[in-house]
Amino acid sequence: MKNERSGALLVKFSKPFIAASVAFACATAHAQSSVTLYGLIDDGLVFSSNSAGSKDYMEHAGNLSTSRWGLRGKEDLGGGLSAIFWLENGFNPANGAFQPNDLFGRQAAVGLSSDRYGTLTMGRQYDFVVDYIAPLTNVVQGWGGHLASHPLDNDNLENIMRLSNSIKFSTISYGGFKAGAMYAFSNQAGEFSNNSAYSMGAKYARGPIEAAASYTQINRSPTLANPTGADSTYDANEITLGGRQQIYGVAGRYLFGRSSVGLAWTHSSTDDITGVSQGGAITSLNGNNLKFDNFEVDGQYFVTSAFSLGLSYTYTMAQLTRSAGNVTPHWNDVVAQADYRFSRTTDVYLEGAYQRVSGGDGVAAFNPGVTSLTPSSSNAQLVVGLGIRHKF
Numbered sequence: 023m024k025n026e027r028s029g030a031l032l033v034k035f036s037k038p039f040i041a042a043s044v045a046f047a048c049a050t051a052h053a054q055s056s057v058t059l060y061g062l063i064d065d066g067l068v069f070s071s072n073s074a075g076s077k078d079y080m081e082h083a084g085n086l087s088t089s090r091w092g093l094r095g096k097e098d099l100g101g102g103l104s105a106i107f108w109l110e111n112g113f114n115p116a117n118g119a120f121q122p123n124d125l126f127g128r129q130a131a132v133g134l135s136s137d138r139y140g141t142l143t144m145g146r147q148y149d150f151v152v153d154y155i156a157p158l159t160n161v162v163q164g165w166g167g168h169l170a171s172h173p174l175d176n177d178n179l180e181n182i183m184r185l186s187n188s189i190k191f192s193t194i195s196y197g198g199f200k201a202g203a204m205y206a207f208s209n210q211a212g213e214f215s216n217n218s219a220y221s222m223g224a225k226y227a228r229g230p231i232e233a234a235a236s237y238t239q240i241n242r243s244p245t246l247a248n249p250t251g252a253d254s255t256y257d258a259n260e261i262t263l264g265g266r267q268q269i270y271g272v273a274g275r276y277l278f279g280r281s282s283v284g285l286a287w288t289h290s291s292t293d294d295i296t297g298v299s300q301g302g303a304i305t306s307l308n309g310n311n312l313k314f315d316n317f318e319v320d321g322q323y324f325v326t327s328a329f330s331l332g333l334s335y336t337y338t339m340a341q342l343t344r345s346a347g348n349v350t351p352h353w354n355d356v357v358a359q360a361d362y363r364f365s366r367t368t369d370v371y372l373e374g375a376y377q378r379v380s381g382g383d384g385v386a387a388f389n390p391g392v393t394s395l396t397p398s399s400s401n402a403q404l405v406v407g408l409g410i411r412h413k414f
Contacts, residue, residue, distance in 0.1 A: 061091035066409020086167025102137035150223030198228030206252035217251025244294035265294035309344035
């Protein structure tokens with residue numbers, strides 16, 4: 023009917039309709055949603071004692087952490103179940119450049135999270151070597167960051183590689199124990215296994231002790247390319263080129279106060295190797311197999327709640343099997359860091375990394391090279407980084 027005084031249209035509702043509307047309003051209020059914008063910027067200055075034969079002074083972003091921004095979302099579906107998503111972009115604050123060819127190349131995933139069971143997600147995601155082992159080392163997710171990466175990032179602790187086309191499940195913690203598994207599709211018709219991948223891992227954290235073990239395998243054909251498969255090659259995502267790639271290891275950490283000591287061993291291998299990631303690009307390297315073993319010991323000590331010191335040593339031995347004769351290089355890496363936290367979100371750091379190689383037999387791919395910096399022309403490289411890191 024129409025109200026003659028106001029001209030407004032009046033609608034008479036039934037009691038059942040009102041009750042249903044109230045129930046719907048309550049359900050809507052219960053289904054809380056949130057979207058968070060977050061990020062990190064790390065920039066600084068770097069000195070390299072030998073970059074292709076010359077000393078080098080430069081501005082260099084990401085000495086410890088890759089600069090990024092992202093969006094995280096969560097919607098409460100009720101009963102302990104939530105819909106979640108994660109979008110993350112990497113960029114270079116020194117020149118503003120985005121990660122090559124990907125808007126959300128660091129992570130892009132959507133899924134469901136249960137308070138009782140765990141989280142199931144699909145998209146472009148990290149494997150369980152990154153999720154479980156890396157945080158217990160000094161590399162990237164640990165205190166040392168990118169400057170502390172193992173030679174050629176052979177074990178992916180520097181987070182260079184993500185797995186596209188993946189489905190991933192991680193359990194909640196049961197008495198300190200959690201586990202997970204994932205599978206990444208090749209997404210190539212008629213080539214189901216060419217550039218597919220799988221990963222699994224387990225982690226235990228209780229009291230002052232943390233321990234983890236993980237395994238990742240990428241199935242590839244050395245002769246049939248699939249650039250948009252699990253380990254994409256169109257966006258500088260790959261660590262090696264060739265056939266089957268395996269990465270696995272174990273790590274442990276003991277915490278005392280805010281300080282800690284850690285031990286880690288990782289192993290990686292690539293069959294029918296044709297190239298490795300070195301200095302931010304692919305260097306040609308041909309052989310039947312390339313394998314690495316990395317042994318790391320590190321410690322971080324908080325002098326005060328804001329000021330910390332870190333020291334690590336990593337010994338890496340490798341073997342390239344080839345028809346022209348095997349090559350067995352050995353790396354010695356020492357990393358030292360001083361870090362001061364102005365607040366929970368801002369810190370400044372001074373870090374030095376020294377890498378020395380023997381037994382490389384003049385193979386350019388085995389020249390010393392700290393993180394993505396230009397490799398040395400000699401058998402050693404010293405890199406010193408001074409920078410600031412801010413999280414938001």
